[in-house]
Amino acid sequence: MNKQFNTRSMIFTLFGDYIRHYDNVIWIGSLIRLLQEFGHNEQSVRAAISRMNKQGWVESNKIGNKSYYSLTDRGKARMDEASKRIYKTEHPSWDGNWRILVYTIPENKRHLRDELRKELVWSGFGLLSNSCWITPNPLEEQVNRLIDKYDIHEYISFFQASYIGTNDQEELVQKCWNLDEINEKYQLFIQEYSQKYVIDKNKMEKGELSDGSCFVKSALLVHQYRKFLFIDPNLPQELLPNMWLGDSAASLFTDYYKMLNEPAKRFFEQVYNQGEVEKVMEEINK
Structure with missing residues (x-):
């Protein structure tokens, strides 16, 4: 598969969607193997994880001749915040302030x-x-x-x-965020991924999708949807336009993700367990 996204960004996606749920630690060999599925080579993975280490997102532990990486407290906080927004089921409530x-x-x-x-x-x-x-x-x-x-x-x-200006809240929102542009991006996401969802659902029903393929598709889906965290301010319902497409995109993402999740997890666990992480956690926690 051709490399579609930068290595550091894909590592963030894997930590957020998988690794943090598995003792928050992974052997570098397992990480390299997982990133190979997306076209990233060993050198790029080692360079990217080293940068993340220097930036304070991850920390390393060496057990024997093996290096293991885990999220720092700062990294965990960022992943927790991102996860709440990616997998949210409803808009935040608003106190009017x-x-x-x-x-x-x-x-x-x-x-x-x-x-x-x-x-x-x-x-x-x-x-x-x-x-x-x-x-x-x-x-x-x-x-x-x-x-x-x-x-x-x-x-x-x-x-x-509280806002007591002469204009209404809608004009205040328009001044600070370009919701029309964000809506257009949601529309493009829906157009692309609704087609992919139908195709992959048909393949899964016929048993034509391997666990490895599901892992790649799931990670790339999360990776693509995660981009909205950088542009969508996650506004309360009261401040959104009537024809807001963020909710439709979220429903599509949830359905697609759930369909791929089990086989994707199987593939991840197969690679992850090669790092003997349970033994390592015992050493780290001694």
Whole structure:
């Protein structure tokens, strides 16, 4: 299979969807074998996991001559947050208030501004005006984590407020997020994956899909759907347009994922167990 996505991003997908549910640790040999299914070679896997280690997403343990990797607390927190949003069954409830984050990060720390912007977009904040970000969701925990992570307590002001402007809430939302563009991306996802779902469902009923194929299809499905975490602010129902396609996309994703899940897990476990992880966990926890 040709390589379709960058190695680091695929490792995140595997940690989020599989590894964190299996003692949160994997032998590098098993990880290399799994990534081969997507066209990634050993060198690219080792380079990517090394970068993730330096960035604080994973940590390594060496038992004998084998290296094992697990998510750090920071990595677990990110995966937990992502999982809640990917596998959500309903929209977040809204208390009618907005959370407002304002920063005054100096020019000599511009790199922190750039990093913070990326994190805020990922968490679902929208840019209201220069250095002023808003969200209707209670993201206090995520904000505190960001402030601690980048050590920017002195540069951040964080408020909770109600909107009493002359325009309605819909115009406020339109100013901060391009929901029409997001809706178009959901439409493209539905068009592509509804066809794939029908084809693969027919193949599964005929017994024509191997466990390995299901694993690849499932991981790529999650990987593709995970991209919406970077653009969809996960707004409450009250703030969404009437013809919102996010719910239809979520239903399609859930049905497709459930169909592939069991055979995909079988394949993952077959490769994963070659790393003798249970013995390793005993050594780590001694």
